[in-house]
Amino acid sequence: MTAAVITPSRKGSGFWAAFARNKGAVIGLVFLTLVILMAVFADLLFPTSPWDMTTIPFQPPLSEDALLGSDTLGRDIASGIAHGARVSLLIGLTSTAVAVLIGVLLGAVAGFYGGRVDDAVMRFTELFQTIPNFVLAVVLVAIFTPSLASIVLAIAIVSWPPLARLARGEFMSLRSREFVQAAVTTGQSNLTIIWRQILPNSLSPIIVSASLMVATAILLESSLSFLGLGDPNLMSWGYMVGAARTVIRQAWWMSFFPGIAILLTVLALNLVGEGLNDALNPKLARKGRA
């Protein structure tokens, strides 16, 4: 049992080897890096705003001035995909960060203190879990009017419950370990024990599920934008698909390329998440593969 508590030095050395053993994860990581680079250098690749009507509307792919074609107003699809990567990644990462913050905080409190505190926090969590994620997100964005902040908040609010349950489980099992009890007997405060002793040892599964959550967040944002609930001043992939949906029979490329971008990015994130799982939870991973 004590072997489960991996010391930092051993974890660091075996991490890359374990991660690289999963080929899918490496491919995912490479693709994800490309997407991140595209997002970072979007302004250099496509200096004009993705909203600019730079060419003739309805240009098919491989046209002279629009590699992936142009949309109904003559906006460059390729430029939209590059700039849209920013929005998708930004929203995916920040909303996950917020969700992790809420989820781990509540889960830690519930798992560490147990008893009535645990009951109260978990009932509160269940309250959110009984409402369908997407419906709640739509309602929240509609109420707060669509903007970057409201979308991030809405996605975070619907995403934290599973993390809270995960963190609670980890904290409950670690709470009774010898090293925690040792910390208690040496008189460390509850806050120190949570922060210094238990949290570092429960991070692995949280990181894995957070990486998968980024993928879900990107999908949620795309779905919201598809329904016209995105920030109207930001170009995003979901918006592109949603706006082009109406002309799909005349111009397939307008929704196809951003759709592919969403698909591949979400797939890459899932592959990376799996790789992280292999690397960080070696025992679990081996069991899964057998």
Add this chain to the structure above:
Amino acid sequence: MSNRLRCFRQSLTAAALAAMLAIPGAAMAQERGGTMNIIVQPEPPILVLGINQQGPTQTVAGKIYQGLLTFDFNLKPQPELAESWEVSPDGKVYTFRLVKNAKWHDGKPFTAHDVVFSTSKFLMETHPRARATFSKCEKIEALDDHTVQFTLKEPFGPFLQAFEVSSAPMMPKHIYEGTDFKTAPANATPIGTGPFKFKEWVKGSYIHLVRNDEYWKAGKPYLDDIYFRVIPDAASRSVAVEQGTVQQTQFNDIETFDVPRLKALPNVEMTTKGYEFFAPLSWIEINTRTKPLDDKRFRQAMMHALDRKFIRDKIWFGLGRPATGPVNSVTRFYEGNVRKYDYDPKKAEALLDEMGLKKGADGNRAKVRLLVMPYGETWTRLGEYVKQAMKRVGVDVTLETTDAAGWVNRVSNWDYDLTFNFVYQYGDPALGVSRTYVSDNIRKGVMFSNTMGYANPEVDRLFAQAAQTNKDEERQQLYSAAQKILVEDVPVAWLLEMEFPTFIDKRFKNAVTTAIGVNESYDSVYMVKK
């Protein structure tokens, strides 16, 4: 007015007009029989036209109920339940002679007493637009069973326009007198004088109207029955046309992006005629209380910065005409000789420079908000276009989105910089145009009023004077003057004279023959059998 008392009589005979109307169909034999399926969307709440005048209600109930007059494509009055009419030289007394053989669907005769009841009692209670018109009457009386006379307190130019079927549908006195009109049980089974009778309404599915065998025009109607099909999903409506399961769509039934595809179908015909009475005009509404929108040069710059041909061709897929001013060119008293705003970003920049709005480090001179009208995809695309087009001349536009209720709330309470809007013009500037621009219609909390806060005493005077005369030449002069001032001032940035596509199965003839198009009674529509 009164010192120039000329004997100015307007009198039209039914016979002459009937002859005119008969020409289009004369070439082909008009056979009895046939069933027409028409889309109705959204489903009307009730079919009693006197109580509800929403678009879909008009289209269905226009077959059941009738008005005294209808209007040709040039908005000239044509006989319907009134076979002829006279206007006194001072423009205050209108006398209508009614057809003598019209009957309600329950067999009772239609008389002048029904007209008096409808206009002085029923509609006064239930119909805001009719109330506004008929409250201008000093008295409304039946001279005999088939003659009715309206005496106005003062002349009112567009008075005849008020007798179109949705503006003043004739309601049966014998059924409604003494009841609470809005809750009367009779509302479930509408009784009119029209060519089609109400048969059955399966909520959420269809409304079935059948031929009125006792119809007062001999031999008409030709069709056996009409089904109005409720299809809430836009994609399904297009498919229904493609598959031929419905034979007609109208107004916004077909989304603009589907129009080019359906237009190419071999079995249907598209027309944009038949909306002259409504003649909607779209514009960017400008809150003239805020800076820099209070400066007319800024508003003129907007007119130059927007390529309205692009908007028509790429956003509305070719439907509509770039607007030149506040009056739709198919409405009466349109004036085309006004200041022209061609698409020219340079002129726009020159105007903005003249105002002293210099470009900052980020290339922007000014920042304004645009509240996008929540009426679907097309308006969203328009918002994106306006943002980019204004960016080109150095104006940063922030788009805001909201739901329908939020939009009405914010615009009517003046909490906006720019927004979109479109309104119907109802065939006369006094009915559908002046309300947007006159200063006594600046009313906080009221939608479709002068929400821009535009006030020009000269415009107020011209509109008021033009409404109070029925001499067409005089009205034209006054309206022309008003239009010239408005186009110079740009209280709103006019975009398009909107057109709606009507798709009709090619086997059905005579559907769109008047300015109210699909809301017409359809008594002369017939089906060509193969």
